[in-house]
Amino acid sequence: MGKQDILEILRRYKKEVVNEYKILKIGIFGSISRGEANDESDVDIVIRVSEPDFxxxxxxxxxxxxxxxxxxxxxxxxxxxxxxxxxxxxNEAVYA
Structure with missing residues (x-):
């Protein structure tokens, strides 16, 4: 799964849960955003929410x-x- 596929999933996810989770921004950073990911790479997500909660x-x-x-x-x-x-x-984040 490539960077654009992941960003599209994040876009759809944000629309689905924006009212429940109060997501202001969501994106990727790290190896995927830099184009250096491999099959073993995890997905580094950056999120900004109005009311963070564990x-x-x-x-x-x-x-x-x-x-x-x-x-x-x-x-x-x-x-x-x-x-x-x-x-x-x-420097690295790409937002959905």
């Missing part, structure tokens, strides 16, 4: 792993996040 993020992770058929790592984008990770996401 159980909500666990639900999103499970939903996306079911849809993408790959392991998913989710990072919640916030103003107070680790500066190194924030810069990396700012």
């Amino acid at each position: 159980f909500m993020l666990a639900g999103i992770k499970n939903d996306l792993e079911d849809r993408l058929k790959k392991p998913v790592d989710i990072v919640t984008y916030t103003d107070s996040m680790n500066a190194f990770l924030k810069k990396r996401i700012d």
